[in-house]
Amino acid sequence: xxxxxxxxxxxxxxxxxxxxxxxxxxxxxxxxxxxxxxxxxxxxxxxxxxxxxxxxxxxxxxxxxxxxxxxxxxxxxxxxxxxxxxxxxxxxxxxxxxxxxxxxxxxxxxxxxxxxxxxxxxxxxxxxxxxxxxxxxxxxxxxxxxxxxxxxxxxxxxxxxxxxxxxxxxxxxxxxxxxxxxxxxxxxxxxxxxxxxxxxxxxxxxxxxxxxxxxxxxxxxxxxxxxxxxxxxxxxxxxxxxxxxxxxxxxxxxxxxxxxxxxxxxxxxxxxxxxxxxx
Amino acid sequence: xxxxxxxxxxxxxxxxxxxxxxxxxxxxxxxxxxxxxxxxxxxxxxxxxxxxxxxxxxxxxxxxxxxxxxxxxxxxxxxxxxxxxxxxxxxxxxxxxxxxxxxxxxxxxxxxxxxxxxxxxxxxxxxxxxxxxxxxxxxxxxxxxxxxxxxxxxxxxxxxxxxxxxxxxxxxxxxxxxxxxxxxxxxxxxxxxxxxxxxxxxxxxxxxxxxxxxxxxxxxxxxxxxxxxxxxxxxxxxxxxxxxxxxxxxxxxxxxxxxxxxxxxxxxxxxxxxxxxxxxxxx
Numbered sequence: 189x190x191x192x193x194x195x196x197x198x199x200x201x202x203x204x205x206x207x208x209x210x211x212x213x214x215x216x217x218x219x220x221x222x223x224x225x226x227x228x229x230x231x232x233x234x235x236x237x238x239x240x241x242x243x244x245x246x247x248x249x250x251x252x253x254x255x256x257x258x259x260x261x262x263x264x265x266x267x268x269x270x271x272x273x274x275x276x277x278x279x280x281x282x283x284x285x286x287x288x289x290x291x292x293x294x295x296x297x298x299x300x301x302x303x304x305x306x307x308x309x310x311x312x313x314x315x316x317x318x319x320x321x322x323x324x325x326x327x328x329x330x331x332x333x334x335x336x337x338x339x340x341x342x343x344x345x346x347x348x349x350x351x352x353x354x355x356x357x358x359x360x361x362x363x364x365x366x367x368x369x370x371x372x373x374x375x376x377x378x379x380x381x382x383x384x385x386x387x388x389x390x391x392x393x394x395x396x397x398x399x400x401x402x403x404x405x406x407x408x409x410x411x412x413x414x415x416x417x418x419x420x421x422x423x424x425x426x427x428x429x430x431x432x433x434x435x436x437x438x439x440x441x442x443x444x445x446x447x448x449x450x451x452x453x454x455x456x457x458x459x460x461x462x463x464x465x466x467x
Numbered sequence: 468x469x470x471x472x473x474x475x476x477x478x479x480x481x482x483x484x485x486x487x488x489x490x491x492x493x494x495x496x497x498x499x500x501x502x503x504x505x506x507x508x509x510x511x512x513x514x515x516x517x518x519x520x521x522x523x524x525x526x527x528x529x530x531x532x533x534x535x536x537x538x539x540x541x542x543x544x545x546x547x548x549x550x551x552x553x554x555x556x557x558x559x560x561x562x563x564x565x566x567x568x569x570x571x572x573x574x575x576x577x578x579x580x581x582x583x584x585x586x587x588x589x590x591x592x593x594x595x596x597x598x599x600x601x602x603x604x605x606x607x608x609x610x611x612x613x614x615x616x617x618x619x620x621x622x623x624x625x626x627x628x629x630x631x632x633x634x635x636x637x638x639x640x641x642x643x644x645x646x647x648x649x650x651x652x653x654x655x656x657x658x659x660x661x662x663x664x665x666x667x668x669x670x671x672x673x674x675x676x677x678x679x680x681x682x683x684x685x686x687x688x689x690x691x692x693x694x695x696x697x698x699x700x701x702x703x704x705x706x707x708x709x710x711x712x713x714x715x716x717x718x719x720x721x722x723x724x725x726x727x728x729x730x731x732x733x734x735x736x737x738x739x740x741x742x743x744x745x746x747x748x749x750x
Contacts, residue, residue: 192560193661195560195661196560199552199555199556199560200556200560202552202553202556203553203556203557203570206549206553206574206632207573207574209629210574210577210629211577212592213585213588213589213591213592213629214577214580214584214585214588216588216591216592216598217584217587217588217591220591229590229591229594230590230591230594230596230597230598231591231596231597231598231601273481274481274482274485275482277478277479277481277482278478278479278481278482280478281474281475281476281477281478281479281482282479284474284475285475286472286475286476286479287472287476288476288479289475289479292479292482292483292486293747295486295490295491296482296486297737297741297746298490298734299486299490300686301682301683301686301690301733301734301737302490302494302686302690302730302733303686303689303690303691303707303726303729303730303733304690305690305692305707305710305711305726306493306494306497306690306726306729306730307489307490307493309493309497309710309714309719309722309723309726310492310493310494310496310497310726311489311493313493313496313497313500313719313723314492314493314496317496330485330488330489331489333485333489334485334486334489334490337482337485337486341482342750345747345750346750349750387579388579391579391580392579394581395579395580395581395582395583397582397583397693398692398693402714411581411583414581414583414584414587415583415693418583418587418697426587427587430581430584430587430588433581433584434580434581434584437579437580437581438576438580441576441579445572
């Protein structure tokens, strides 16, 4: 191998600083959430305790955290499943040109770049003017889809751009019906990417704020609850909650990555028997 | 051929339905309501230009727009510089694919955690008694704690850069990974210095990624209201905050008029940027 150029070391230092910049603040609140009972929102630490985590579990202390967590979790799962199904169908549709596909494509881009507060305001207005009650599982659910679907679809476009169609042709030549081709050839091949779409669907929904703001009604999702807390809670309990929900997000990400990795391995093992000789 | 179109439509139907109900209809609704009138406690259907006249003749609007653009431009410059450098490092200096993926994931993970928590986490750093002030005082750089670290334009832009640099890293990295490495070898063989290769080969080939990153960052910063609200301690305003204020006062028609103008601005900007890149080809 060639020796590393000098720029490599400078850039490595830059990259490390960038990572510290990305993770440093989160780590600090992680540390500060173990602040002693008399400690405040900044350093120094006045002792180390689980005091603020215990506070979270006492329902009356601060809002309806566990209720909002449950709602966010269920909503995240709903959005995740819908995002995966709709994105796969959309991705398949866009493989061939159909009338209106260009318009639909620009709508997807619009959905991605539109200021979130417009979706919130517009959906909220429609619901209130037609007398429907805004609720996280109806208006909130739809408003979040306008944020997660573009990401899911962009991933699907990228996947299908790299998809080798000769697999499908081979299946068709062997007499597979269109549905069988999708079910037994296309889906298994794109499965690891679907894990990515699902991960985006869940986490983007779980952390969504702006589009849910005016569309979730009287029952808050977790991010809304946390934002409410920032205006009236001035103790490290805020950090404790932040640490817990970040840890939860990281756990979810880890699980998804693990599943994607396992699927990839399985695909590598079962995908081809080249080189194994004739049986 | 007809059959193809029908299958395409069927597959695209759920997507179209969601976008119709939750994107197109809400935009239409906002446009309609922007012509309505409002009393202190209710709104009523009408067709009047009052909301727009009020907006376009108030110099507050122009100041707020200028401020929004300022945030967008400064954030764009920083995210581009940092994002490009990080992507360049990952794409050209990391030699094994496994490491590239691992480090790339390391950069991506914060994007999947809560933005609000990530904003809150700056408080212990930037506050009056925060880490930054403590460190600067103990090093003897300053005697008094700096007041402008938190709840200022500085902290707003810092938070934007913190939240959105990723949107530059990902598309730029994606484009860089598709650059044929033999082009760079050719440049080096032809006697180009490192900077010349960067400037004349890599940057031109990375332009689509830069454009996509720019679209993301500009759209996110222009449409933001929560970062500005939180990181400026309600002391600065951008267009999103203006809309949110009107909503808080139940002045939906005026909020809608501001929203329509914001949407037109953002779409014009993005539309211009889209002329320089074919997104579908870059995925």
